[in-house]
Amino acid sequence: MTTLKTKVLPADGHLAATSSGARARHTPLMPSAGMRRVWLTLLGWGIALIIFFPILWMVLTGFKTEAEAIADPSLIFTPTLESYVAVQARADYFKFAMNSVVVAFGSTLLALLIAIPAAYAMAFLPTRRTKATLLWMLSTKMLPPVGVLVPIYLIFRDLGLLDTRSGLIIVYTLMNLPIVVWMLYTFFKDLPRDILEAGRMDGASTFQEVVYLLLPLTLPGIASTGLLSVILSWNEAFWSLNLTSSNAAPLTAYIASFSSPEGLFWAKLSAASTMAIAPILIFGWLTQKQMVRGLTFGAVK
Numbered sequence: 001m002t003t004l005k006t007k008v009l010p011a012d013g014h015l016a017a018t019s020s021g022a023r024a025r026h027t028p029l030m031p032s033a034g035m036r037r038v039w040l041t042l043l044g045w046g047i048a049l050i051i052f053f054p055i056l057w058m059v060l061t062g063f064k065t066e067a068e069a070i071a072d073p074s075l076i077f078t079p080t081l082e083s084y085v086a087v088q089a090r091a092d093y094f095k096f097a098m099n100s101v102v103v104a105f106g107s108t109l110l111a112l113l114i115a116i117p118a119a120y121a122m123a124f125l126p127t128r129r130t131k132a133t134l135l136w137m138l139s140t141k142m143l144p145p146v147g148v149l150v151p152i153y154l155i156f157r158d159l160g161l162l163d164t165r166s167g168l169i170i171v172y173t174l175m176n177l178p179i180v181v182w183m184l185y186t187f188f189k190d191l192p193r194d195i196l197e198a199g200r201m202d203g204a205s206t207f208q209e210v211v212y213l214l215l216p217l218t219l220p221g222i223a224s225t226g227l228l229s230v231i232l233s234w235n236e237a238f239w240s241l242n243l244t245s246s247n248a249a250p251l252t253a254y255i256a257s258f259s260s261p262e263g264l265f266w267a268k269l270s271a272a273s274t275m276a277i278a279p280i281l282i283f284g285w286l287t288q289k290q291m292v293r294g295l296t297f298g299a300v301k
Contacts, residue, residue, distance in 0.1 A: 064270075110170075237252035
């Protein structure tokens, strides 16, 4: 008699093999995390190059002659400092740069001195009209500057503030004050009230609360707000072109002086623009970590 021998597979092994095979057949091919990271990196660099390309073009054009700047758009050329020499010979760059520094940092300091007490009162001593006041302050940024140019010009003329640094500092302060108050209000609002209440229980006055508790704890937010105000003041052109002529003219007016009825001198205009944005670009590059830290202050608890 012949004996038949059969081999029985374990049930769990059969199921495991079946399920793994089904998973292999039905699971779609998904890109790995590494590939996604590569594509996101390439996309980020592509967007950065698109944004940075006009600045690169301006810098390169500044090292061309006027004839090359108009007729030759090539990126390959023989660089020359002819335009920079002509720009410096036409006007004193350092005078305009000093005006920009004084006005930008002076208006920022004045805006912070006004905005810190205002934001403190709105954040920790709110009233029924606090939100309405904040919205009204923000709505003033929607007003076209040309709408108030004539009255401000006449007031400055009567007060002797035309073509003065102090006049520009006042205007720039009023221009940036709504944004500065809003940002500081947001940072102060994220600060736990218990900290200030503990200071009051220890006998701290309002001034001591602000100086010894509020400012140190919100310093990153205050720093980023100040940096943003400096950048906005440095790039402001409308008021500087209409309220100054020579004595207090900042670098924005310096750039505009190379646009004349005879036409645009592209090489000289590019050289002047490069010299005007170089300080604020370097300043922004050196302070970018502080700005990001301040803008994300309070975002993660």
